[in-house]
Amino acid sequence: MSTTVTQDMSFLHLISSASLLVQLVMLILVMISLLSWWFIFRKLFVIRNEIKKTDEFEDVFWRGVDLNALYQRTTSSRYASGSLERIFAAGFSEFNKHPSGTDLDAVMESTRRAMRATYQREMDYLESHLSFLATVGSVSPYVGLLGTVWGIMNSFRSLSSMTQATIAHVAPGIAEALIATAMGLFAAIPAVVAYNRYASDTDQLATRFESFMEELSNVLQRRAAE
Amino acid sequence: MNVSVSRNSSHSEPRSLLAGVLAVLVHLIFVAMLIFGLNWKDHPPEGMVVDIWTELPQPTREPVKTVPSKQEPKPVQEPVKPKTEPPKPEPPQSELPPEPVKSEPPKPAAPQKAVTTPPVKKPDIALKQKPEPIKEEKPDLQEQKKKEQEKVKEQEKLKELEKQKELEKKKELEKQKELEKKKALEKQKELEKQKELDKQKELEKQKELQKQKEKEQAIQRQREQEAKAQREAEAQRAAQQAAARNLVTNEVSKYKALILAKIRSRIVMPPDLPGNPVAEFNVTLLPGGDILDVRLSKSSGHAAFDSAVERAIFLSKPLPLPPDPALFGEFRNLNIKVHYRE
Incomplete structure (x- = not known):
């Protein structure tokens, strides 16, 4: 008696021969992975751009440019402004709206409120989709694991109906099931790394914005007192 | 107003399309890696053919390998080599006969050529050389002589x-x-070859027969051994089971x-009962x-004795049990008979 075991173990064959639920899980994971990579690249561009703009604006601001000229430059549509510039513009316009006779404390209070509101919006914009990356990082391994467990369950169930059980009967099923875990990890690992990186970057930007707000309110207060 | 305007203009994301393209690119690279990385398993694994022998191959193969290797070269190859080698020079002789023919009778041929060539050449020279002096001296006689x-x-x-x-x-x-x-020699040799081949075939047949016989003997031996082993194993098992x-x-x-004994030691016997009453209990x-x-399964007829035994059973817990848990099945439902007098 001779038995020849020839199993096609190529990647595509493994996927196509997987059970429906495993294939569904793989499809979901591929879509999740695509989305998360899309967000990773988008956030990468956005945050890098934001850091660059913030550096530039702080450089210009602390070089001692006239605030009115800076405001004009910021609000002009030709200039693609960054978050920090928008915060500055919001505060400065609010400061200038008040007539010169009003109480300084009230003026500073409303200026600070305006800047804080813009700051909140900007931070909201910078942190958008970061929660998606966090969710992908924490959930997609479990989704992949679900596919794997299901595939292994099936392969063992089919094993139970055989009189002669060998590893060759289970191996393809387990291999195709493990692809789901691999996909989940492939989606999760970059998402987690990117989330941590972007979270720290946005935190740094937030502290820079906040300190700039404080400094700008000092500058404006001094300017009003003069 | 300013804020809202600036906000609307600000959040047009830079290069979101490029991000999408890059994301797709990353996945294409990953899929390509998977496909080309896993394709090494695409070839069916070799050497997975499994032959299951009903008999052990060692005793049958050992004589097959050792015996023919000693036998075959001696009777088969020794006669074959000397006789198979000569026929090889023969066919070229038959194809190119002049070479050996000239080489074999060179002695008769050489004088023949020496004989044949001089008469052919000398007469020509003689005819040309000799007539000239003869013509000058005596024409008639010379002519006659010449003739x-x-x-x-x-x-x-x-x-x-x-x-x-x-010649x-x-x-x-x-x-x-x-x-x-x-x-004739070739025919003889061919006949000899055929004979040798026949002999070889016969030898091979004999060897095969011997091999078969050996195999059968080995199988028989194995069967006998197995039967013996089975018998011994059965005997051992029976002995072990009995033990x-x-x-x-x-x-x-x-x-x-x-x-x-433990229960008995705990019984406070009611005094002065007639005869030897027996109380039977089912204990779980x-x-x-x-x-x-x-549970009292059979009363002794004396309530005092029955209750005394029941109390003694409860008092004597835990009952002594064998340490082997496999034996507990024998003790799950105990039937205990207690006699009034021993």
Whole structure:
């Protein structure tokens, strides 16, 4: 008696021969992975751009440019402004709206409120989709694991109906099931790394914005007192 | 107003399309890696053909490998080599007969050529050289002499030609004879080869028969050995089972006796009962010797004795049980008979 075991173990064959639920899980994971990579690249561009703009604006601001000229430059549509510039513009316009006779404390209070509101919006914009990356990082391994467990369950169930059980009967099923875990990890690992990186970057930007707000309110207060 | 305007203009994301393209690119790279990385398993694994032998191959193969390797070269190859080698030079001889023919009879051929060539060349020279002096001295006599000489020479030539022809005939005959001899030799050799081949075949057949016989003998031996081993194993098993049963029964009876003794030691016997009444109890045990349930299955007829025994059973817990948990099945439902007098 001779038995020849020839199993096609190529990647595509493994996927196509997987059970429906495993294939569904793989499809979901591929879509999740695509989305998360899309967000990773988008956030990468956005945050890098934001850091660059913030550096530039702080450089210009602390070089001692006239605030009115800076405001004009910021609000002009030709200039693609960054978050920090928008915060500055919001505060400065609010400061200038008040007539010169009003109480300084009230003026500073409303200026600070305006800047804080813009700051909140900007931070909201910078942190958008970061929660998606966090969710992908924490959930997609479990989704992949679900596919794997299901595939292994099936392969063992089919094993139970055989009189002669060998590893060759289970191996393809387990291999195709493990692809789901691999996909989940492939989606999760970059998402987690990117989330941590972007979270720290946005935190740094937030502290820079906040300190700039404080400094700008000092500058404006001094300017009003003069 | 300013804020809202600036906000609307601000959040147009830079290069979101490029991000999407990059994301797709990353996945394409990953898929390509998977496909080309996993394709090394695409070839069916070799050497997965499994032959399952009903008999062990070692005893049958060892004689097959050792015996023929010693036998075959001696009877088969030794006769084959000397006789297979000579036929190889033969066919070239038959194909190119002149070479060996000339080499074999060079001695007769060489004088023949020496004989044939001079008469052919010398007469020409003689005819050209000699007539010139003869013509100058004596024309008639010389002519007669010439004619005579020519006749003599012609006769000599004829004789020589005849000799040559005879020699050629002889040569041809010799060649024919040699060819015939060679053919005969070849036929003989072919016959010998066939005989050898027949012998070889017979030897092979004999060897195969021997191998088969050896295999059959080995199989028979194996079967006998297996049968012996089976018998021995069965005997051993039977002995072991018997021993185990003995052990089990010994253990069970020993612990039953221990239980009974323990219960007996706890009975406070009611005094002065007539005869030897017997109380029977069904006791259900838990593993560990605890008592789950005690039921009076057959009363002794004396309530005082029955209750005394029941109390004693409860008092004597935990009951002694064998340490082997496999034996607990024998003690789960105990039937305990207690006699009033021992």
